[in-house]
Amino acid sequence: MSHTSRIRTAAGCALLIAPLAIFAGACDDGHPLSATPYDAxxxxxxxxxxxxxxxxxxxxxxxxxxxxxxxxxxxxxxxxxxxxxxxxxxxxxxxxxxxxxxxxxxxxxxxxxxxxxxxxxxxxxxxxxxxAGKQLKVTLGPDSGTYGVGQPVTAELSHSVKSPEERATVERALKVDSQPHVEGGWTWANDKTLHFRPREYWPAGATVEVRSQLDGIKVGKRYGGSAKPLKLTIGDRVEAITDAAAHTLTVKRNGKVIRTIPVTTGKPGYDTRNGVKVILAKESFVRMTSASIGASDFYDLPVYWATRVTWSGEYLHAAPWSTGSQGAANVSHGCTGMSTEAAKWFFDTVKVGDVVQVVGSNGDMMTPFDNGFGDWNVDWAKWRKGSAVVPAGSHVDSTPADSARLRPSV
CATH class of the missing domain: 2.60.40.3780 (Immunoglobulin-like)
Structure with a gap:
């Protein structure tokens, strides 16, 4: 007997005994809607x-x-x-x-x-x-570990992505989850680099997990490759405020001032950049030369306890040769100099991802993406405009399943 014949017989049974269903439900499951699905x-x-x-x-x-x-x-x-x-x-x-x-x-x-x-x-x-033949690879950064509240997440692509549609495909595949949850978003720094940051600094003690779902997804003429996921732990909220006009460096932990240090910053012509910077690295020894920044006056110095904030060579470091000017005048070539003891203390107190803000300088504003992490100098509205996906609050499909379900053609 075919499955069609079986269903028809069962359906007939259900119709004949329906008035007696209150006493016996032996044939209830014979109705087509309750029948066990056949192999199609x-x-x-x-x-x-x-x-x-x-x-x-x-x-x-x-x-x-x-x-x-x-x-x-x-x-x-x-x-x-x-x-x-x-x-x-x-x-x-x-x-x-x-x-x-x-x-x-x-x-x-x-x-x-x-x-x-x-x-x-x-x-x-x-x-x-x-x-896939041609791949679009993605490298997530930074490495897993503990960072400060200002640390952005980055995604470096192996090839340029320019069209809005392809950028949206890439961006939707990059996932950032945090505990506690924060409002955040990606922005395109250039055709090959994306940055993610919260609207405000990360909460102290937060955990951030980053992963890519781009593997195998078509982007233009390429397919996405796999990427190593990341897990970041956010430490205490440590902020350093350099006031170039007052010649002081004030360090706060979780909103409380823990030390104020006399410093010197960039002299005229070498003014220290204003704005928010993020600590990129800590180097116990650096050799600094005039050639490294294109200075007209020659110098070649061994520098200790150097905390880097730009790729072009701006540090907060020990400067024993300028202790007479620290707290009184700006005499450096753009770095923030302090005593050896203070520099060692600062070096040991901060971590990569902590925030350094410069105010009161005659220098230019720190740029967002080309010389370190100046991400926090971009206001939130402008940051969201750098995204390729629909901004939060706009209409989106209710769930991934709903967006992928059948849509009858007309």
Missing amino acids: ADQIAFNADDGGKIDPDKPLEISAKDDDGRITDVTATDAAGRYVRGELSADGTRWRSTSPLAAGAHYTVRVSTEDDDGAPGRRTIGFDTTP
């Missing part, structure tokens, strides 16, 4: 068989083989749980993916069908896509 393998066709591989540049296609039934639903996901968008024809005879498949991925496709009597059928198929 003979009813549908794929452009990939179990165990086969398909080209991710081509759409996934599913069709009904004959007129005995129709497709009612299709759900396709990869091993990472990402949904594939699709479109079902109005008559239910064919379904076609409308979003790109990932390269080198395994997919599971679940198809629901219905025969002429309304009985439900099911079919599940698995397949792999062929590996």
Whole structure:
């Protein structure tokens, strides 16, 4: 007996005894809507068989083989749980993916069908896509570890991405989760670099997890590669405020002043940059020369307890040769100089990612992206404009599943 005949007989039974259902429900499960789904393998066709591989540049296609039934639903996901968008024809005879498949991925496709009597059928198929040729690799930064409240997250791409659509694809695949939750977002520093920061500094004690879901996703003519995930721990909120006009460096931990140090900053022509900077590195010894910054007056000095805040060579460091000017005048070539004892204390107190803010200088403002992390000098509205995705508050699909479900064509 065919599955259709079985369903018809069961349906007849249900109709005959319906008035007696209060006394006996033996045939209740014979109704088509409550019947166990039949295997719809003979009813549908794929452009990939179990165990086969398909080209991710081509759409996934599913069709009904004959007129005995129709497709009612299709759900396709990869091993990472990402949904594939699709479109079902109005008559239910064919379904076609409308979003790109990932390269080198395994997919599971679940198809629901219905025969002429309304009985439900099911079919599940698995397949792999062929590996990617050209890859778009992503490197997340910084390395896992403990950082200050000002530390941005970075994503470095192996190739330039310029179109808004491709940038949005990349950005949506980069995930940042924090405990406690904070408002934050990505911005494009250039065609190959993205930065993520919260609206305000990270909360002290927060944990931040960063991962990429770009692996296998098509971006232009390339497919995304895998990336090593990160876990950051945020330490105490340590802030250093250099007042170039008052010649002081004030250090605060979690809002409380813990020390004020007399300093000297950049002299006229070498004025220290104003604005918020993030500590990039700590170097117990650095050889500083006039050639390294293009200074006209020659110098070649061994420098100890140097805390770097720009890639071009701005540090907070020991400057025993200028102790007479510290707290009174600005005589450096742009760095913040202090006594050896104070520099050692500062070096031991701060960590990478802590914040250094310069005020009261005649220097230019710290730039956002080309000389270290000047990210905090960009106001939040402008930062969000550097994103390629829909800003928070705009309309988006309710869930990933909803956005990938069937959409009948017209």
